Amino acid sequence: MKKHAxxxxxxLGIVAxxxxxxxxxxxxxxxxxxxxxxxxxxxxxxxxGGQDTQVVIVDIDEKALSEIxxxxxxxxxxxxxxxxxxxxxxVAVVGFDVVFAEPDTSSGIRELDSLAKKExxxxxxxxxxxxxxxxxxxYDALLASRIKGRAVVLGYYFxxxxxxxxxxxxxxxxxxxxxxxxxxxxxxxxxxxxxxxNLPVLQKASAGAGHFNPKPDQDGVTRRVPMLTExxxxxxxxxxxxVFRTLFGQPEIKPVYNQKDGLLGWLEVADLKLPVxxxxxxxxxxxxxxxxxxxxxxxxxLKGRAAKELLEGAIVLVGTTAPxxxxxxxxxxxxxxxxxxxxxxxxxxxxxxxxxxxxxxxNTYEFFLILGLGLLLAFLLPRLGPLASLGxxxxxxxVVSTINLIAWHKLLVLPFAASVLMILLLYVLNATWGFLxxxxxxxxxxxLFGQYVPPQIVSTMSRDPRxxxxxxxxxxxxxxxxxxxxxxxxxxxxxxxxxAQVMNDYLSAMTSIIYRHGGTIDKYIGDAIMAFWGAPLVDxxxxxxxxxxxxxxxxxxVQLRQEFAAQGLPELQIGIGINSGQMRVGNMGSSYRVAxxxxxxxxxxxxxxxxxxxxxxxxxxxxxxxxxRVSEGGWLELDLVRVKGKHEPVAIFEPCDVSxxxxxxxxxxxxxxxxxxxxxxxxxxxxxxxxxxxxxxxxPENTLYRLYRERITxxxxxxxxxxxxxxxxxxxx
Numbered sequence: 064m065k066k067h068a069x070x071x072x073x074x075l076g077i078v079a080x081x082x083x084x085x086x087x088x089x090x091x092x093x094x095x096x097x098x099x100x101x102x103x104x105x106x107x108x109x110x111x112g113g114q115d116t117q118v119v120i121v122d123i124d125e126k127a128l129s130e131i132x133x134x135x136x137x138x139x140x141x142x143x144x145x146x147x148x149x150x151x152x153x154v155a156v157v158g159f160d161v162v163f164a165e166p167d168t169s170s171g172i173r174e175l176d177s178l179a180k181k182e183x184x185x186x187x188x189x190x191x192x193x194x195x196x197x198x199x200x201x202y203d204a205l206l207a208s209r210i211k212g213r214a215v216v217l218g219y220y221f222x223x224x225x226x227x228x229x230x231x232x233x234x235x236x237x238x239x240x241x242x243x244x245x246x247x248x249x250x251x252x253x254x255x256x257x258x259x260x261n262l263p264v265l266q267k268a269s270a271g272a273g274h275f276n277p278k279p280d281q282d283g284v285t286r287r288v289p290m291l292t293e294x295x296x297x298x299x300x301x302x303x304x305x306v307f308r309t310l311f312g313q314p315e316i317k318p319v320y321n322q323k324d325g326l327l328g329w330l331e332v333a334d335l336k337l338p339v340x341x342x343x344x345x346x347x348x349x350x351x352x353x354x355x356x357x358x359x360x361x362x363x364x365l366k367g368r369a370a371k372e373l374l375e376g377a378i379v380l381v382g383t384t385a386p387x388x389x390x391x392x393x394x395x396x397x398x399x400x401x402x403x404x405x406x407x408x409x410x411x412x413x414x415x416x417x418x419x420x421x422x423x424x425x426n427t428y429e430f431f432l433i434l435g436l437g438l439l440l441a442f443l444l445p446r447l448g449p450l451a452s453l454g455x456x457x458x459x460x461x462v463v464s465t466i467n468l469i470a471w472h473k474l475l476v477l478p479f480a481a482s483v484l485m486i487l488l489l490y491v492l493n494a495t496w497g498f499l500x501x502x503x504x505x506x507x508x509x510x511l512f513g514q515y516v517p518p519q520i521v522s523t524m525s526r527d528p529r530x531x532x533x534x535x536x537x538x539x540x541x542x543x544x545x546x547x548x549x550x551x552x553x554x555x556x557x558x559x560x561x562x563a564q565v566m567n568d569y570l571s572a573m574t575s576i577i578y579r580h581g582g583t584i585d586k587y588i589g590d591a592i593m594a595f596w597g598a599p600l601v602d603x604x605x606x607x608x609x610x611x612x613x614x615x616x617x618x619x620x621v622q623l624r625q626e627f628a629a630q631g632l633p634e635l636q637i638g639i640g641i642n643s644g645q646m647r648v649g650n651m652g653s654s655y656r657v658a659x660x661x662x663x664x665x666x667x668x669x670x671x672x673x674x675x676x677x678x679x680x681x682x683x684x685x686x687x688x689x690x691x692r693v694s695e696g697g698w699l700e701l702d703l704v705r706v707k708g709k710h711e712p713v714a715i716f717e718p719c720d721v722s723x724x725x726x727x728x729x730x731x732x733x734x735x736x737x738x739x740x741x742x743x744x745x746x747x748x749x750x751x752x753x754x755x756x757x758x759x760x761x762x763p764e765n766t767l768y769r770l771y772r773e774r775i776t777x778x779x780x781x782x783x784x785x786x787x788x789x790x791x792x793x794x795x796x
Contacts, residue, residue, distance in 0.1 A: 067445035070496050074444070074489055078437030081485040085430045091481075092281075098480035099280055103395035105471050110351045110396065117414055118407040119357045119374055121148070123161075123383040127361040134388060138167040138202035140365065142209040144381075147364050149213055152374035158216040158306040160275055160382035160390070160403040163206075163261045164234050172200040203264050211268040216305045218275045221292050223256035234260030237272035239297030240305075241316050246298065249320055250327035252343040253278075254293040271313065273305030275406065277392060278344050285392045285400075287344035288409055290330060290337060291316075298343075303409035306378060308332060321423040328423055335413055338420025346419045346476065347405055348412035349396050356407045358384070380407055421476045429478040432463070433485055440486065444493040452497070456490040535649030540597030541609040541641060541689060542666050543582070544673040545573060545616065548636040550590040556633065565632060566590065572619050573637075580612035585660050595661050598648040606643045606692035610718045613639045613683045614696075640673030641718075642666070642686035664709070671706040672715060675793070679717075680766020687714040696720060697733055700740050701767060705792040712790040732758070739771065744789040746782075748775050 083089045121144075123134060131140060141163075148154045183190070210217075219234065236258060246252070258274075266272060278287045291298045300308070300316065308314060311333050319329035319336070330337040339345050349355070361381070363369040382403025383390050394400040412418045436459060444452050463482055470477045547553070547569070554562055570592065574584060577594045581602060585593040594612075596605035616639065624634050644665030650657045665688070672684040679701050690698055697719035705712045719729075735754045742751035752775055759768050 070445045070493065071441055074437075074441035074492060077485060077488055077492065078433065078441060081433045081437065081481050082430065085426060085433060085478075085481055094480050094484055096282060097484060098478060099282060099284070099286070101479045101483075102286065102476065103284070105468070106349060106395050109471065110349060111417075112351045112355075114354070115350060115356055115407075115411045115415075116373065117378060118410050119154075119359060119377045119379050120401075120403055120407055121361050121364055121379055121381045122358045122403075123361050123381070123385060123388065124358075125385050127365075128385055130362040131365065134383070134385075135161075135163075135165075135167075137169040138163070138206040139170070142202070142206040144361060144365050145206070145209045145213070145215065147367065148374070148379055151367060152364070152369065152371055153376065154374050154379045155376050156214040156216065156306055156310045156378045158273075158302055158309075158378070158380045158406070159218050160302060160380055160406060162219050162234070162259055163203075163217070163265050164259055166262060167202040167206075170200040170202050172202075203262055207264045207268040210265060214270050214309050215268075216302065216309050217261045217265060217269045217272040218302045219258060219260040219272055221255035221258045221274055221276050221294060221299075224254070232257045232259070234258070235263040235266040236260050236294070236299070237266055237269070239294075240300040241291065241298040241318070242296070243298070243318060246318050246327065247293075247296075249318070249325060250343060251341045252291050252293045252298065252327075253289055256294075258294065271305045271309045273300050273302035275302045275402065277402065277405070278342070279393070283393050285347070285394050285405060287340070287342075287346055288405065289342060289344045290339050291343040301406075301409070303406045303413070304332070304337075306380070306406075306410060307335070307413045310378060323423045326423075328420075335416070337413070338418055340421065345409070345412075347394075347408050348415075348417045348419065349394065349408050350411065352396050353384075353400055353404060356404060356411070378410060380410075382406075417474065419471075419474045419476050421478075425475075425477050429482055432482045436463075436482065437485060437489070440489045440493075444489060445496075449494065449497060452490065452493055456486060459486055535647055535651060537645055538597055538601075538648055539605075539644065540595050540646045540648065540661060540665075541605040541643040541692075542585075542593070542595045542646065542661055542669045543577075543609050543613060544640045544670050545592040545594075545613075545637050546673055547590040548638055548677065553633050553635070554590075561632070565627065565635075568626075569623065569635065572623060573616050576615045576619060577612050580608045580615070582609065582612055583659075586658065595646070595648070598661070599659075606641075606689045607695065609641050609643075610685060610689065610693050610696070613641055613685075614718060614720055617682050637682065638673050638676030639683045640669045640671070640676065640685075641683065641689050642669035642672060643688040643692055644668075644686075668706065668709065668713065671709075671793070675704065675706075675715065678793075679715075679770065681717045683718055685716050685718055687716070690714070690716045690718075693718070697729065699733065699736055703744075703788070703790045705790050707793055712788070732761070743771065743775065746778070746787070748779055751775055 080089070080091075081094075084091045084094060128134060145157065148157055217237075219236070237260075260266065261269075261272065274289075274292055276289060276292060277285045278289050279285045280287075288301055288303065290301050290304050292301075293299075304316075308316075314333040317331040318327055319331055320326060321328040327339060327341060327343065330339055330343075337345060357373055359369045359373065380403050382401065384401045384403070390402040391399050392402050392405060394405070440456075440459070443455065447455060460483065463479075463486070467477050467479050557565065569590075570587060573592055577584060577592070580596075581600075582594045582596050583598060585595055587593075594609075596602050596609045602608060616637070620635065620637055627633070627635065642665050644663070646661045646663040646665050648659075648661045650659050651662065652658050665686075668686055672686060676682055676684050681699075681701065684701065685693075699717040699719060701715045701717055703712045703714050719733075735757055739751055739754040739758065742748075742754060751771070755768055755771055755775065759765065759772070762768060
């Protein structure tokens with residue numbers, strides 16, 4: 064606790080901020096926006112799709128404007144369309160997502176009335192004819208006559224927020240849907256001070272009316288529709304709700320309050336339980352993108368071209384998708400979406416009972432979620448390593464997301480953003496803190512081991528530096544010596560600048576390979592490289608990694624020779640000796656200079672084996688201890704040798720690349736080679752020579768096989784005694 068006190072304190076401060084946000088004590092606009100985005104993501108990824116034919120949209124589209132003329136049309140045209148919908152197509156309800164606010168004078172009735180009042184005021188015959196035929200020219204009255212007695216719902220709009228007085232009103236409002244003093248104290252329904260409604264003659268004739276005001280969120284996206292709006296103390300329903308009530312015979316709207324807080328939670332309309340927020344708004348149950356409901360051009364209705372089976376018994380909404388008529392909205396499913404289809408989605412939600420709502424316990428749920436998870440992560444993350452912290456964070460996020468999605472599929476909308484952002488913020492805090500702490504530790508470790516050890520090993524060591532030390536200790540390890548053949552004579556022929564460049568290129572290339580295979584550079588001895596595996600990190604496969612590095616070093620030398628030749632530089636060959644065994648590793652030296660190095664008989668043998676590469680004409684020689692620890696690849700046994708300074712003989716081998724294990728021809732070569740060695744040690748000179756001849760036929764310049772031919776010839780001339788064990792003794796280093 065004391066070690067992580069500051070980190071825990073900062074974490075608790077973050078938790079407190081999110082708790083205050085959840086209590087509405089402070090505002091965090093970014094969190095609110097992320098909440099909206101998360102809502103959109105859930106919505107878009109669970110859209111039911113398909114078309115709902117219960118609601119049909121009669122569209123005042125570009126086609127209709129082209130055939131009928133620009134909007135607004137004369138009311139006699141609208142009356143004809145209404146006749147067609149009711150009489151010809153047999154629709155159930157017609158809702159207008161347009162407002163008829165101005166009188167229609169397109170028939171010329173205003174001029175006729177003017178004549179009757181002025182120039183023809185005393186013309187009795189004119190007055191009689193005008194009186195008798197006036198209804199033919201009063202298109203508003205004509206439309207009202209077609210509306211009356213039919214299930215027709217008109218649309219209108221409110222304007223002027225409560226804090227912005229002075230909005231002009233026009234037209235006639237319908238009767239209010241609800242008057243309730245109790246609702247005022249238990250909700251925060253939007254109050255308006257002005258409206259734009261339909262002509263009185265039309266409004267009085269209609270079965271009902273509803274406002275089509277959108278309620279976009281702070282980002283301008285429409286996710287909700289206000290089911291009720293307050294004006295002069297009374298409440299007025301939305302267009303979709305008015306159409307629904309007209310369809311079912313105008314059932315009463317009843318507010319229902321949450322038992323927990325006593326605030327508005329639902330509206331009951333017949334058997335529909337309509338979830339709303341404190342503003343009286345309902346979430347729009349989008350089915351999908353534009354076209355989730357059938358569209359029929361208004362021109363096709365007027366000219367009788369529409370399919371009757373599509374319209375018969377359907378709810379019809381008359382609206383527009385024509386861009387010039389300005390009824391396009393930004394929604395979660397599309398940045399450009401017809402406003403009329405928003406009402407269609409609401410109606411389908413009423414009919415299918417697919418309305419989502421945020422339950423009364425939602426804020427309480429997230430408050431305790433933030434509190435519980437915040438405390439858990441604040442105290443636990445500082446104690447965990449990077450992977451454990453990531454795993455815990457991912458697991459918690461998965462659980463929170465799963466709970467949220469399960470609730471979503473049950474039509475419950477639980478808050479998501481605050482808890483998730485808090486979890487991520489706590490993780491980022493601790494990950495960043497851990498990174499900075501790791502950087503400090505890594506700097507400490509690099510100071511100790513950076514000059515010897517590859518970066519990936521330094522990184523591993525830095526996770527827990529207490530487990531690593533430079534103190535001398537015994538370990539089983541593998542050591543490698545690499546030396547340029549004939550380097551002294553090569554260097555004498557090069558200018559110092561060129562020699563330095565050659566050495567830099569060579570040592571950089573070889574060191575890179577050693578590092579890549581997890582080796583530690585012990586030292587550079589002129590042109591020679593000494594490296595080991597198994598310290599400071601324990602490496603169970605130290606022998607295999609050393610052999611792989613040696614093979615790759617020889618492959619890289621082929622490329623280097625080509626690069627040097629292109630520059631006119633001499634050809635370089637390197638010999639490599641590898642051996643495994645117990646070694647003493649650690650900081651060794653004097654009070655003036657120390658080095659992290661390895662010592663021991665196994666180390667000395669590796670150095671001797673590097674020198675033997677010239678004798679046997681191979682570029683890599685590994686000791687028997689290394690061969691026993693490496694199972695992959697192919698191995699050529701070269702000889703039994705007794706090197707200077709050691710009494711016991713040791714078998715030496717040449718490692719081969721992995722192609723030996725898959726190439727049948729090379730497998731046969733290995734088999735003949737093994738037979739050669741076995742026959743030679745059994746003093747079967749004829750059998751050994753037979754195999755040797757086969758090998759020399761394929762590899763006539765092979766130094767190793769020419770060496771064995773010389774030995775067999777010598778043994779024929781001077782047969783060895785019974786104590787001969789086939790061991791070759793070397794008396795020089």
